Amino acid sequence: MTEASPALTRADVEHVARLARLALTDDEIERLTVDLAAVLEHAADVASLDLEGVPPTAHPLPLRNVLRSDVVRRSLDRDEVLAAAPASEDGRFRVPRILDAP
Amino acid sequence: MTTASGTSAHEIAADVRAGRRRARDVVEEHLELVAAREPEIHAFNLVLADEARAAADAVDAKVAAGEDPGPLAGVPIALKDNLCTRGIPTTCSSKILEGWRPPYDATVVQRVAAAGAVTIGKTNLDEFAMGSSTENSAFGATRNPRDPSRVPGGSSGGSAAAVAAGFAPLALGSDTGGSIRQPAALCGTVGVKPTYGSVSRYGLVAFASSLDQIGPFASSVADAALLLDVIAGPDPLDSTSSPEPPRPVSDVLHDGVAGLRVGIIDELVDAEGVEPEVRDAVLRAAATLEAAGATVERVSVPSVIYGLSAYYLIAPAEASSNLARYDGVRYGLRVDGDDVAAMNARTRDAGFGPEVKRRIMLGTYALSAGYFDAYYGKAQRVRTLITRDFARAYEQFDALLSPTSPTVAFPLGAKADNPLAMYLSDICTIPTNLAGHAAASVPFGTGRDGLPIGVQVLVDAVQEPTMFRVAQALEERA
Numbered sequence: 001m002t003e004a005s006p007a008l009t010r011a012d013v014e015h016v017a018r019l020a021r022l023a024l025t026d027d028e029i030e031r032l033t034v035d036l037a038a039v040l041e042h043a044a045d046v047a048s049l050d051l052e053g054v055p056p057t058a059h060p061l062p063l064r065n066v067l068r069s070d071v072v073r074r075s076l077d078r079d080e081v082l083a084a085a086p087a088s089e090d091g092r093f094r095v096p097r098i099l100d101a102p
Numbered sequence: 103m104t105t106a107s108g109t110s111a112h113e114i115a116a117d118v119r120a121g122r123r124r125a126r127d128v129v130e131e132h133l134e135l136v137a138a139r140e141p142e143i144h145a146f147n148l149v150l151a152d153e154a155r156a157a158a159d160a161v162d163a164k165v166a167a168g169e170d171p172g173p174l175a176g177v178p179i180a181l182k183d184n185l186c187t188r189g190i191p192t193t194c195s196s197k198i199l200e201g202w203r204p205p206y207d208a209t210v211v212q213r214v215a216a217a218g219a220v221t222i223g224k225t226n227l228d229e230f231a232m233g234s235s236t237e238n239s240a241f242g243a244t245r246n247p248r249d250p251s252r253v254p255g256g257s258s259g260g261s262a263a264a265v266a267a268g269f270a271p272l273a274l275g276s277d278t279g280g281s282i283r284q285p286a287a288l289c290g291t292v293g294v295k296p297t298y299g300s301v302s303r304y305g306l307v308a309f310a311s312s313l314d315q316i317g318p319f320a321s322s323v324a325d326a327a328l329l330l331d332v333i334a335g336p337d338p339l340d341s342t343s344s345p346e347p348p349r350p351v352s353d354v355l356h357d358g359v360a361g362l363r364v365g366i367i368d369e370l371v372d373a374e375g376v377e378p379e380v381r382d383a384v385l386r387a388a389a390t391l392e393a394a395g396a397t398v399e400r401v402s403v404p405s406v407i408y409g410l411s412a413y414y415l416i417a418p419a420e421a422s423s424n425l426a427r428y429d430g431v432r433y434g435l436r437v438d439g440d441d442v443a444a445m446n447a448r449t450r451d452a453g454f455g456p457e458v459k460r461r462i463m464l465g466t467y468a469l470s471a472g473y474f475d476a477y478y479g480k481a482q483r484v485r486t487l488i489t490r491d492f493a494r495a496y497e498q499f500d501a502l503l504s505p506t507s508p509t510v511a512f513p514l515g516a517k518a519d520n521p522l523a524m525y526l527s528d529i530c531t532i533p534t535n536l537a538g539h540a541a542a543s544v545p546f547g548t549g550r551d552g553l554p555i556g557v558q559v560l561v562d563a564v565q566e567p568t569m570f571r572v573a574q575a576l577e578e579r580a
Contacts, residue, residue: 022447
């Protein structure tokens with residue numbers, strides 16, 4: 001099992017910010033490096049426990065495959081939903097270009 | 103404690119249903135109190151005066167027509183601003199959702215309206231319910247009505263303050279690690295975190311989906327019971343809502359505690375940072391229950407000491423996933439960028455406040471390649487240990503006692519620069535969320551500077567009737 005990282009670096013924080021899609025400022029990265037290290041240090045008590053053979057709990061209820069009946073029902077109104085979007089066009093959400101122009 | 107009109111939710115509903123009092127008058131009385139004191143307290147992100155008057159008039163029209171408006175007839179209610187209200191702004195106290203008007207109502211919002219309640223406003227919270235003081239709001243902090251130099255607790259601090267200030271006899275909040283119980287304790291109100299799955303989360307803006315649960319605030323245990331009975335029950339729109347019919351709690355309030363076995367959780371009364379007055383209050387509460395016929399003993403629930411660490415890995419991990427939806431595409435804020443990834447990242451940096459970013463970063467780290475097993479995986483296994491330890495305790499005990507918050511209300515700013523110190527506010531409330539059980543905070547005595555103390559009553563899943571019997575017994579002898 002992977003052990004907890006002893007020291008969180010600025011590079012770690014920059015990497016995680018990219019994963020989390022957060023365009024953080026230098027000050028924010030600085031501050032978060034300190035804050036996250038403090039919380040992870042506190043979490044070392046958990047990270048260092050020997051929990052071999054203890055199953056994980058992801059959810060408190062033993063529910064499985066909750067299905068609704070397969071019938072057509074009314075859903076949210078498209079125009080009403082699109083009206084809340086920052087930009088829309090032709091019944092769709094409008095976003096900046098995703099692919100490079102050919 | 104009495105509300106603005108000198109009456110409880112029970113009394114208001116009874117009077118309105120019987121035609122002795124108009125819902126409109128009840129609303130006006132509460133709006134007057136809001137006008138007088140809200141500028142100081144800032145319990146609300148939005149006061150819905152016109153909507154409340156219209157809703158009250160509709161209740162009065164029903165009574166005039168000989169119809170029953172329901173068990174909450176004409177009772178003003180304050181809703182935490184992370185509960186979706188159709189056509190009415192729902193911000194989660196975040197700039198990223200500022201101005202968003204949901205296209206649907208949360209199930210609980212529908213249920214309280216169908217029961218005749220009158221929504222009086224949307225209450226302030228720590229942004230996306232992340233915090234323990236309601237200082238992490240993009241729209242300014244809420245102040246504690248008992249002492250406005252102090253925080254009301256959080257994250258449902260606006261709802262707790264609204265009830266404590268008499269703005270509304272009832273409020274709804276959400277509790278992921280203590281966000282109903284801790285502010286209830288700090289403001290001197292009753293606050294209940296029901297069993298996971300007993301109240302629909304449909305329309306509650308998600309923070310940590312395996313922990314979040316909606317519940318009531320009220321000035322009395324009986325009023326909290328009244329509201330819980332209205333909102334509990336299965337909902338086809340929430341696949342994690344329990345299919346079992348809810349067990350009514352209002353009926354059993356006065357069944358007493360004779361013969362109940364009550365345990366005082368060793369690890370929590372003696373937890374890090376528990377103030378002596380708070381510890382004394384728990385022990386006095388236990389003695390009170392013993393005098394009322396319960397048997398009381400100490401009990402060890404050893405793994406709860408790991409609850410805080412496990413929670414601050416699991417909740418941020420789930421939050422980092424849930425908050426991925428705020429990407430500037432479908433609702434809320436957008437900050438333009440040259441491509442989609444840049445637009446996403448700039449929107450999220452501009453829209454989220456510091457604590458939300460901290461938790462997204464922490465959660466993303468805990469889930470990232472190389473660290474998943476050491477952090478998130480371990481935390482999930484600790485969750486199993488805590489659930490097992492509680493199961494052992496509940497073989498011997500019907501209910502458990504602990505402090506709700508280790509301290510009374512602290513001054514604004516006291517913990518704002520120290521995330522870990524703030525997180526410790528939840529040390530006694532978190533284990534219940536990890537196990538999916540129910541717990542309530544009941545005012546019991548006062549501590550430093552005459553500030554209210556809350557005692558926590560914990561029970562096993564779906565044992566709310568027992569929890570309410572104990573809570574009622576404590577309230578009668580507080």
